[in-house]
Amino acid sequence: MTRVLAVSSVFPPHRHPQAEITAALARFLPAGANTALLHRVHASARVEYRHLAFPLERYGPSNDFGATNALFVQAAFELGTRALELALVEAGLTARELDLVMSTTVTGLATPSLEARLVTRVGLRPDVKRLPLFGLGCAAGAAGLGHTHDYLSGHPDHAALLLSTELCSLTLQSTDTSMANLVAGALFGDGAGALIAVGRDHPLHGNAPGPAVVASRSRLYPGTEHLLGWDIGHWGFRMVLGRELPDLVRLYVAEEIESFLAEHDLKPGDVDAWICHPGGPKVLDVLEEALALPESALAASRRSLASVGNLSSASVLHILSGLREAGPPPPGSVGLMLAFGPGFASELVLLRW
Incomplete structure (x- = not known):
């Protein structure tokens, strides 16, 4: 089985309390806008702090997609480099020992892609296999781990990197x-994560304290594609976010989780560690209720949301790294990584320590 060797989570240096960000965004609203609504939305997000790629005073009204995207490439390159280098140190590997680099983002465009730009900077081999992912949104962290597992199952002596920026x-x-x-402005923060995993025949497989990947599942829910994603134009990325998402989680995702676990003779109550993407407080509340989970089950996701906001695809890596820093669960513990993204889609990864 695939074994996780290392997980890193890094952030830009500009960290602000939610109230400061709320006040700044209120100043940008056009005349006559309902600032009271903005404050209510931000207060209900259960986010306490967020990191930003640039100082808060540099943000403001802008429709120049090209200039904004250039800033993305610059900042994502630096943040991704830090995340990768930290993961390599933790894993005890050099960059040249990586055989696959999978990178994911949904907040900017780069061609050459980010992992290609990192080759010379961090010392990756010129023949490293590269797989950039775009469009999976918040689900890409879990999907990336599932696809990394698929690759390592076919290349059991290889080492692979998943990079989310x-x-x-x-x-x-x-x-x-x-x-x-308004909801997006209340929830989302900036950050990056890197995960290094090896196949079952890799020399470091047996000595790793991280979890093994048992299985993964991807699911697309047809007819829901209009509920989550980007409206992309000269203005850049504009959030598409349907009110029905919590209901979809209740109707479909809870059943999907139960079905996936049942394939492995498990029930939600058997899961010791929930690595759940914190899409927002309503989504977490609905999932907790639908699966009859104890309040403690999604505590790590709520802590992540409060401390750094929703990091899109990097959130599940932040939550997993937090679990590792707190001390790995006892041997035999079961973990479930889950995330949701445009499609509407869910991604599930079963883990075992």
Whole structure:
């Protein structure tokens, strides 16, 4: 089985309390906008702090997608480099020992892709296999681990890197007063994560304290593609966020989780560690209720949301790294990584320590 060797989580240096970000965004709203609604949305997000790619005073009304995307490439390159280098140190590997680099983002565009730009900077081999992912949104962290497992199952002596770099602050449409944009402005933060895993025949497989990947499942729910994603134009990325998402989680995702676990003779109550993408407090509340989970089950996701906000695809890596820092669960413990993204889609990864 695939074994996780290391997980890193890094952030830009600009960290602000939610109240400071709320006040700044209120100043950007057009005349006559409902600032009271913005404050209510931000207060209900259960986010206490967020990191931003640039100083707060540099944000403001802008429709120049090219200039904003150039800032994304610059900042994502630096943040991704830090995340990768930290993971390599923890794993005890050099960059040249990586055989696959999978990178994911949904908050900016780069061609050559980010992992290609990192080859010379960090010392990756010129023949390293590269797989950039775009469009999976918040689900990409879990999907990336599932795809990494698929690759390592076919290349059991290889080492692979999953790199997630998300600068959500650069996608915000500061003068957009739609509810979708107000919610996005209340939830999302900036950060990056890197995960290194090896196949079952790799020399480091047996000595790793991290979890093994048992199985993964991807599921697309047809007819829901209009409920989550980006509206992309000259203005950049504009959030598409349907009110129905918590209901979809209740109707479909809870059943999907139960079905996936049942394939492995497990029930939700058998899961010791929930690595759940914190899409927002309502999504976590609905999932907890639908699966009849104890309040402690999704505590790690709520802590992540409060301390850094929703990091899109990097959130599950942040939560997993937090579990590792607190001390790995006892041997035999079961973990479930889950995330949701555009499609509407869910990604599940079963882990065992």
